[in-house]
Amino acid sequence: MSYRLGVDVGGTFTDLLLFDEQSGAFWRHKTPSTPHDSSEGILTGVQAICANAGITPADVEIFLHGTTVATNAVLEGKGARVGLIVTEGYRQVMQIARSFVPGGLAGWIVWPKPTPLAALEDTVEIRGRMSAQGEVIRPIDDDDIRAALLKLKAQGVEALTVSLMNAYLNGAHEKRVADLAAEILPDVPISLSHIVLPEMQEYERTLTTVANAAVRPVVGRYVRNLRSRLRDAGMAGKLALLRSDGGLMSSEKSEEHPVSLLMSGPAGGVTGAIWVGKNAGIRNILTLDVGGTSTDVALIENLEARRVRTTEVGHLSVRASALDVKTVGAGGGSIAYVPELTGALRVGPQSAGAVPGPVAYGKGGELPTVTDANVVLGYLPEALLGGTFKLDREGAKKAVQTIADALGIDLYAAARGIIDIVNENMFGALRMISVQQGYDPRDFALMGFGGAGPLHVNAVARLMGSWPAISPVSPGVLCALGDATTRMRTETARSFSRLASQTTLDELGGILDEMAAQIGDELVAEGVARQDVDITFEVDVRYAGQAFEVPMSVTRDDLHTHGIEWLTGRFDEEHHRLFTFNMDSEHEIVNLRAVAMGKALDLPAAQLPQGNGDPSAAKLRDHELWMDGRMVPAIIYDRSKLLAGDVIPGPAIVIEMDSTTLIEADCTGTVDSVGNILITLQ
C-alpha cells in the first residue's frame, strides 16, 4: 500500500486529497484553515482524511504541499530584515528599481511610493568592480567588506544578500563576501546573486536574491514546524513542496530556495488540471480557477503547462520560473457597482472576500457580488458544502436590485449582466495567455475549478470557443490533487548572450552538459534515483537587438545531429507564428536553461461504473433558472450518483460537496469514464 497526500492551504479552507497509488482511488476532505498556524488545520485534516480512508498517517509515503506562506510573507511585508551588499555607486538599486510608474499618463499622481524589500538603511556598498566581460576592473578590499558586514551586524539584519554588478558573469567577489560573512555573521543565512539568479539585469537579479533572503526564515520556520508536527502525528514519509513552476522540491531544499515557492498556490490547480486532462484524454487545456476574490488562468499545451521566467507578486516581478498563470480580480466575491458619473456597470476588482462575503452567505455582506448574482439567477441553488448552511436568496435579490435600479433594467437582466461582465473579465485574462501568445483558443478545452469555476466554465467556453468545457472530478480540491500528482523538479539557468554565428556546437553543448550534471546531482541528493532523472534543455533565442527572447526546447541529440542552424531555423518559425514576420538580423543565443525532473508518475484515476447514458438516477429535483432572458425549467443532479456515460441535457445543475456545475440551455454534459463532466454545444 502506498498513499500520496496532497494538501493545499487556502485563505478559507484547507483542502486535502489522499491518493492510493495502486488503485487510483482517492478521498477528499475540506477543513477550515487556521491562519494563525496553518499546521493545526493541516493536522486536523490529515487525521480526518486518514480516518475516512481507514489508514493511519504512518501509511502516507509522501506528503505534498502547495503553500502561500512565501507569497504572503512578501505581500504582507512579513519577511526577514534583509541586509544587502552592493557595488559602490549602487546603494539605491532597489529604491530606483526600473523607474517605472504604472497607470498611464498622470498615473504618478495616485501611485503610492513603494518601499524596497531590503531597506535602504540596511543596504551598504563595497568597493571593487567587475566588467561586463566578467573581468576585474577594480579589486575588492577585505577590510572594506568587513566594515560593511560589521555595520549590518550591528543593525541586526536577519538575512544577508550580496548582489554585485556583473556578478552573473563572475561571482568571485560575491564569494569572497560570503567567506568573510561566514566569520562575521555565522548564524545569518546568506544569498548570493550569482547563485540564486546568474542572469543579466542588476535590479531583477538583486530583487530576486533579496526576495529569496527575505522569505527564507519565514518559510524555514513554517516547514520545520509542519515537519515536526507531522512526525509527531506518526507520519514518517517524505515532505515535498510544490514550486511555482509546478514541480516538487524537498522541504529541505525549499528552505534554501524559497523564492521558487512564490506561486506554489496557483501552480497546484494547473498541475491538477494536467492530471485530469491526461485521464480524460484531453491534451490542450485552458484552466479557469475561480476563487473568492480572483481568478487564475493558465495554458496547457500537449499536457505541458506554459512556463514564464518571472513570478509576479504584488508590485514585484521576481525572476524565478513559474507557470504562466495570470490573475484577474474577478471572483465569486467581486462586488458589482454603478459609478454615478458614467452609469456603467462595473464588477470588481473590489471584493467582499471571506468576511463579510457575499450577501447570500448571511455573514453581514451588504454589497451585491458575483455569487449573489449566481444565486438570484438560480445557478447556485443549494447550500454550499453539502447543505450545512443555506444561501440567503432574498437578501441576494435585494442587493442585486440596487444594480438593476441604477441601470434601469430588471433584476434578472442585472444579475445576468454581472455574470456576463465577470465572465468577460475572465475571458480577457484567458486571451492574454492564449491569443496574445499566438494560440487559438478553439484548439483548447476549458477546465473550470476552484469553488466557482464550474459555474462559469460553460459560459466562458462559449466566449472562447474552447470546447469541451470541463468540470473535472472534485473541482473544489483540484489544487490538492495537483500537489499529489506532480513530480520532482529543479532547474538552473545561465546568461550566454552570444551571436549564433559565433557559437560552436562544442561550446554550447559543453555548457549544457555541465548544467545537466549540476542539476542531476541535485535531484539525486533530493532522493531521486539516478536512472529516474530526466533532463531537458531550453535555449532562449532572439534576433540580435531584440529585448525579448523566445525559449526553444532542445535535446542534446537534436542539437548534436542538426546543429545550431536547426535551432535558429526553428526560432524563425516560432517568431513568425507569434509576430507574423521574420527578420534578416543575426540570431543571438541569450540564456540557457536545464531542467531536471524526477520520475514521471503514472497515477491512474479510478474508473466510474458504466451507466446507460440516462442520468435520471442522479436526479435530485426539478428547478428553475434564468437563461436566455427568461426563467426556464431545469434539473438538479447529485454528482456522486452520476455514472460513466451519463448524458445530461442543459439547462441543468450538478451539485457536490464543495462545488456546483452549471450546464447551459443549449449544451450537454457527458460524464466520462473517470467522472469528469465534459460540456459541449448541442
Place this chain on the structure above:
Amino acid sequence: MPATIIQTNTAPFEKKAIDPVTLDIIENALRNARIEMDATLVRTAMSPGIREQGDAFPLIADHEGRMIVGQFGSFIGGFLEGYDGTLEDGDMIFLSDPYSVGGAISHCNDWLVLLPVFKDGRLLAYTAMFGHQSDIGGKVPGSMPIDATNIFQEGVRIPPVKIWKKGVYNEDLVKLVLHQSRTPAWCAADLNALIASCRVAARRVIEMSERFGVDTYVSATQELLARNHRAMKTLLAQAISEEPVSFEDYICDDGMGYGPYKLKCTMWRKGDTVILDFDGTDPQSQASINFLLNENMFKMFFGIYMIMVFDPQILFNDRFYDLIEVRIPDGSLLKPRYPAALSGRTHALGRIFDILGGLLGQKTPEFLNAAGFSSSPHLFYAGTDRKGEWFQLFQIGFGGIPGRPMGDGPDGHSLWPGFTNVPNEFLERYFPLVIERYETVADSGGAGLHRGGNGIVMTYRFLEPGVIAIHDDRWFVPPWGVNGGKPGARARKILEKPDGTQTIVGNKVEDVAIEAGDVLHFITWGGGGWGDPLERDPELVGKEIRQGLVTPTGAKAYGVVADSEGVVDPAATEALRSEMRAGRGELALFDYGPGIETLRAHCEAETGLPAPIQPRWANYAIAAE
C-alpha cells in the same frame, strides 16, 4: 482638399440599441486590444528607446477617426482634412512630418503608422501607433540637433505616404527612408513592430465586429464616445470655474544661449465649454525647442488629468473634444511656423504637464501637485569603436516625482507613462561604457510635508572616444513647490577628465567630443515639495539621513537638527522650527524660488553656467487670437 475614402460598400451603419452589458464588454475588449498593441511592439522592436524604455503610443479610433482607446488623442480628423489622396482597403499610411498632421506627432523622430480597417468594403475603424526612432539622419547622431534652425537639419521628413497600397508593400519607399538613418537596422525592426501592432489591433476590431455584428460594434463605439461626453460635461461643470485662472512656467533655455521662454495658459469655463488660452506664451525660438502643440492632443491631456481624479476606470476617448476650446497663438513657441525646427520639443511637452497641474489645482490646493517635469533628459553617445563598428546610444533619464497630496514623490522615477530605465548591465554589455554610479541625489527633492522625489546622478565612464549630446531642462528655473513646499533642486551636468579636472557642461549641448576615460555625471532634477516642511515628522527626516536620501545639512530645510547617523536632537529641532516659523510670512500656494531676475544674477555662481540671455523677437509678430 480632404482625403477621399473609397468604400466598395457605402451602406451606412445601422444604429443598434446597445445594452449596458454589451457596451462594457466591447469597452473591455478594446482595452485589451490596446494592451496587445503595446505587448507586440516591445517584444519585436529593437531600438533601446522603444524596447527598453517604451517610447511609443498606440491608438484605436472609430470609423470617423475619433480615438476610442489610446493616450495621446486622435490626430486622424486633422490628417484626413489635410491629406490630398485616397484611402482604401489594403492601404497603410506612414508619416513623420509634424507639419502635415497639425502636430499630432511633434517631431520627425516619431514614425507613425496608420491603418484604416475595412470590413466587407466598409471603413470600420483606424488603428495607429507611433514610436520614437533612434536616428533618422540629419546633422547629429540621434537626429535631434538642439541648435537646428529649421526642420531640414533634423533628418528625413516623411509626409503622409502609403507604405502599403491596396495590399502591395512599397519596398522602395522603405529602402529610401531607411537609407537616411545611421541606425537602419533598428529603424527597420521598429517599423515592423509598429506595423505588426496596428495589424494585431485591426484583427481584434474585425473579430469584435464579427462576434457582435458590425452595426452593434459601431453603435457601441458611438455610445462609448457619447458616454464619455456626458461624463466630462458633468465633470467640467463641477470642477472648472467660470472665473479665469492663469498659470505660467518656463523653458530654461534654447541651447543657443537664450532663455527662459515663457509658457502661459489661462483657463475658464463659458457655459458648457472650457477655454484654454495660451495667450502670453513667448514667440517661437530660432532653435529646435519649439513644440507644435496639437489642440486635440492638449484636450486629451487635459481630459486625462481631470478624469484621473473621478473615475479612473473611464476609458478616455475623444468625444469630449467639443467641450473644450484650445487657443494657441500662431507663431508662438507652441505653434511655430513652418519650417521652424521641432526636434527638441520634449522640454515644452514636459512643461505643459506642470502647467496643467498648476492650473487645475489652483482653486483646490488639496488636489494640487508640485512640479516635476523637467522634460525628458536625453543623452546621446556615438562613435566608432576600436573594432571599427559604429555605436550609438540614445538614453532617456528620469528624476524626482513631485510631492503629492497622497504623499512623498518617488525618487528617480518616470513621469512618462510606461517608461522604464535601461539596466546598466545591459548598457555595459552592448555599449563601450561603465556606469560607475547610479543613485539618487540626496536633498534634491524639494522639502515639504511630502518630500519631492530625488533626482538621479548617473555617472558614465566612456571607454571609446566619440561625441555626446545632452538635452535637459529645469537647470535654471527650478521645479516649484506647493502649499508651503520648497522647489526641487535643478539639473546639472559635469564632465570629468581622467586627471580629475571637472567642467560644467550645459544642459542642451551638441557634438561634445569626448576621449576614452572621460566621465560624465548626468544629474537630473528633483521634484518640488508639497506642504509645510516644518510639519514633517523629524524621525522620518532622521531615517532618510540614514538612508542617504537627505543629508544633515538638507535636514535644516525641514527645521530638523540631526547628526550624520540620523539621530535627531528634539530640543534643537523644536528651537529651529520656532525660529523658522517666526521668520517667515504666510505660506505661499506656489514657491517658484527666488524669481527670474535673481536666478539670473546668481546663475553663474549657483549652476556654473552663464545666465541665459533674455530672447527678443523683433522679427516675429504673434497673431492675436
